[in-house]
Amino acid sequence: MPDVRTIAVVVNGIPYRRDVETRTTLADFLRHELRLTGTHVGCEHGVCGACTVLVGGRSARACLMLAVQCDGEEIATVESLATEGRLNPLQQAFQDCHGLQCGFCTPGVLMTLTEFLREHPDPSEADVREALTGNLCRCTGYQGIVDAALAAAKRVREGA
Amino acid sequence: MKPAPFTYHDPRSVSEALDLLAALDNARVLAGGQSLMPMMNFRYAMPDHVIDLNRIAALSYLRCDDEALRCGAMTRQRDIELSAEVKGRVPILHEALAHVGHRQTRNRGTIGGSLCHLDPSAELVNVTALLDGTLHIASRREVRNVSIGEFAVAYMTTCLEPDEMLAAVTLPLPPRSDGYAFVEFARRRGDFAIVACSVLLGLESNGAITRPRIAISGLGHAPARAHAIERALEGEQPAASAFKAAAAVAAQLDAMEDAYVSAAYRRHLARVLTYRALEQAARRATEAAHA
Numbered sequence: 001m002p003d004v005r006t007i008a009v010v011v012n013g014i015p016y017r018r019d020v021e022t023r024t025t026l027a028d029f030l031r032h033e034l035r036l037t038g039t040h041v042g043c044e045h046g047v048c049g050a051c052t053v054l055v056g057g058r059s060a061r062a063c064l065m066l067a068v069q070c071d072g073e074e075i076a077t078v079e080s081l082a083t084e085g086r087l088n089p090l091q092q093a094f095q096d097c098h099g100l101q102c103g104f105c106t107p108g109v110l111m112t113l114t115e116f117l118r119e120h121p122d123p124s125e126a127d128v129r130e131a132l133t134g135n136l137c138r139c140t141g142y143q144g145i146v147d148a149a150l151a152a153a154k155r156v157r158e159g160a
Numbered sequence: 161m162k163p164a165p166f167t168y169h170d171p172r173s174v175s176e177a178l179d180l181l182a183a184l185d186n187a188r189v190l191a192g193g194q195s196l197m198p199m200m201n202f203r204y205a206m207p208d209h210v211i212d213l214n215r216i217a218a219l220s221y222l223r224c225d226d227e228a229l230r231c232g233a234m235t236r237q238r239d240i241e242l243s244a245e246v247k248g249r250v251p252i253l254h255e256a257l258a259h260v261g262h263r264q265t266r267n268r269g270t271i272g273g274s275l276c277h278l279d280p281s282a283e284l285v286n287v288t289a290l291l292d293g294t295l296h297i298a299s300r301r302e303v304r305n306v307s308i309g310e311f312a313v314a315y316m317t318t319c320l321e322p323d324e325m326l327a328a329v330t331l332p333l334p335p336r337s338d339g340y341a342f343v344e345f346a347r348r349r350g351d352f353a354i355v356a357c358s359v360l361l362g363l364e365s366n367g368a369i370t371r372p373r374i375a376i377s378g379l380g381h382a383p384a385r386a387h388a389i390e391r392a393l394e395g396e397q398p399a400a401s402a403f404k405a406a407a408a409v410a411a412q413l414d415a416m417e418d419a420y421v422s423a424a425y426r427r428h429l430a431r432v433l434t435y436r437a438l439e440q441a442a443r444r445a446t447e448a449a450h451a
Binding site: 002003005022023025028044045046049052058059060061063064065066068069112115116130131133134 | 162163164165166167168170193194197198200201202210212214238261262263264265267268348349350
């Protein structure tokens with residue numbers, strides 16, 4: 001008999017209450033149960049970073065957490081970034097600087113950088129590259145991603 | 161569904177967790193999930209019971225006094241990395257943590273989880289060996305304290321019995337004036353290292369090396385102190401010739417071999433990294449002496 005629990009989570013500011021099988025990963029819960037398919041699932045063993053979300057404000061691999069562990073937590077996914085159809089400064093910088101090609105890794109990259117830029121509003125290029133080590137991108141060679149992160153930081157600092 | 165079915169338990173106290181461990185068959189303790197979760201997703205690990213320690217607040221703490229740093233097993237790697245006390249008092253641990261996975265995995269990963277997973281090149285295992293750390297093991301039967309040498313019984317295998325769990329680790333503090341270095345080689349930043357090397361050493365008033373310590377990972381099933389190198393360095397002047405001689409000893413150590421990395425290459429890395437770590441630690445000790 002499946003092991004099921006009822007959990008209450010707040011995702012992107014919206015409270016949800018759901019019954020989940022305890023072996024469901026957070027990534028699958030977000031995608032299949034809440035239909036928030038912005039969180040991508042790549043390697044499913046914590047290497048690629050595509051599923052990165054913020055749990056209690058901290059970046060984490062959604063494939064390496066169980067949904068049941070998030071009971072009572074606040075979660076932010078890539079869907080939280082744009083407001084009223086307008087890209088936020090980080091997303092806009094990705095578009096402007098060619099920070100993505102196929103876009104598969106982008107949600108995880110954006111969430112990693114959301115946490116990183118909050119802590120480091122004026123990062124060096126080396127800092128950005130270090131922050132990105134946990135997110136694999138197979139298209140861009142990272143140059144556009146690094147440019148976008150630096151551009152976004154600058155725009156936010158200048159109040160754009 | 162990735163993991164095979166299991167029954168989930170989320171005890172709120174150590175005592176409750178130990179009761180579960182004593183009562184349940186084929187149970188696994190879930191710490192930060194950065195190793196066990198991939199293994200369950202792949203179904204390498206198929207426990208019938210998962211005992212999640214994340215709701216036990218009493219297992220997450222950092223306590224530092226004049227002699228030692230004590231870390232609760234569930235203390236997140238990121239919290240140790242960000243601790244000003246750790247950075248100031250155990251800088252070797254701070255430096256090693258920068259090599260542990262990535263920001264996202266350190267946010268979840270715990271010191272206890274890393275020690276229990278016991279990857280041969282895990283940085284936290286190396287630093288625990290370097291500092292002669294004591295692992296505190298709890299069960300319904302007894303509390304016992306072991307060294308890394310006793311804890312690591314074989315490749316990725318600890319001495320933990322099925323009803324036991326790691327509760328904390330105590331790391332004796334090195335003298336403040338000791339120079340330190342943690343260096344490693346991995347194919348990509350954040351990957352498990354192929355070989356890693358950590359060093360602590362002091363300098364006498366005449367400039368000679370004293371109480372040198374060196375721990376090397378990636379050669380055997382667990383990191384180990386290289387006592388032969390330590391003996392060779394004691395009393396030597398911190399010069400390139402002494403580091404070179406020590407590195408030559410590192411190149412003679414026994415090394416394991418797998419499909420990807422030969423023993424000869426591991427020994428080569430041990431030689432290069434030993435030299436680099438000694439040079440950096442000696443430089444820092446010199447700076448500390450002149451500060």
